[in-house]
């Protein structure tokens with residue numbers, strides 16, 4: 467009988483990316499793969515691009531730290547999700563469940579645990595997210611990207627694996643990036659990526675400095691769903707809501723990157739040796755995980771950091787100039803960074819637990 471693995475994780479692309487890198491390996495190795503995600507989340511769309519994966523949608527609810535009327539109905543949705551995941555997993559009987567976090571993963575981890583099926587979690591942020599913290603007691607192992615994360619976990623559970631970066635991102639073609647954007651090779655290229663959902667504050671900073679920036683750079687701006695600005699359609703400035711297949715070419719083409727500090731994105735830019743200016747999501751809007759990610763990268767000399775509370779027009783343009791002045795030194799440090807075979811390491815953990 468074929469071996470079986472269930473994946474879960476969702477809510478944002480950052481909670482799906484590692485799964486997308488792992489799934490093709492398990493399919494090639496002859497495993498049966500199921501993805502348990504939410505009914506309408508981004509994970510459904512991203513997983514639909516993979517062949518050989520069964521998608522199971524369950525009811526899910528968000529765990530918010532602020533008031534919302536949905537806080538009353540969401541616990542019921544989560545309970546329904548646990549029941550749905552439990553029933554599905556009881557019949558499907560995976561050897562192992564792999565959870566990348568995000569709110570949809572909690573019912574799946576609980577459903578698996580109730581069936582006494584082993585769970586492996588993956589945490590790519592330096593400080594563990596709420597969903598993963600809730601799931602930790604039910605997991606056998608927790609694979610982490612940052613070595614510092616181990617200190618936040620129960621001693622016997624944490625395994626440092628390094629950053630899993632999708633193989634396709636390493637195959638980018640610079641020339642195709644230029645053709646796709648209609649850019650010339652005469653000016654350097656700035657790639658702006660506000661995380662998988664876009665970043666309003668970064669979008670505003672780019673647009674209010676556009677004429678000045680376009681004197682020196684060409685800009686490709688991934689700005690998030692519904693956030694393309696029709697007024698700003700200028701030569702040398704291309705906007706996209708979200709990019710899938712062409713992202714590798716855009717990264718290959720970029721000289722400098724301005725980005726949020728979501729963990730997957732920053733490790734991808736590190737792997738591609740792109741000097742970055744990181745503008746992490748503020749503490750007011752999150753648990754501050756991106757600030758911690760960014761400061762760790764800054765300490766290693768891979769980026770410059772500009773916090774949102776310091777984000778004025780002048781600070782923004784000065785930070786870009788200073789990044790450009792330091793980009794050779796940053797690129798050298800990036801070349802010297804240890805690249806681990808994180809994908810193999812996670813696969814080995816999963817195979818061992820599945821045994």
Ligand SMILES: CC(=O)N[C@H]1[C@@H](OP(=O)(O)OP(=O)(O)OC[C@H]2O[C@@H](n3ccc(=O)[nH]c3=O)[C@H](O)[C@@H]2O)O[C@H](CO)[C@@H](O)[C@@H]1O
Nearest residue numbers: 478479480483591661662663688708709728729730731756
């Ligand atoms: C607002 C929010 O809660 N953000 C969190 C979310 O970020 P977010 O979902 O933005 O996650 P990451 O930056 O870690 O990863 C984004 C992923 O989407 C991909 N991508 C992005 C844009 C695009 O056009 N095309 C594309 O393929 C990137 O290549 C990357 O693989 O998860 C991260 C990982 O847990 C956290 O660190 C972030 O704090």
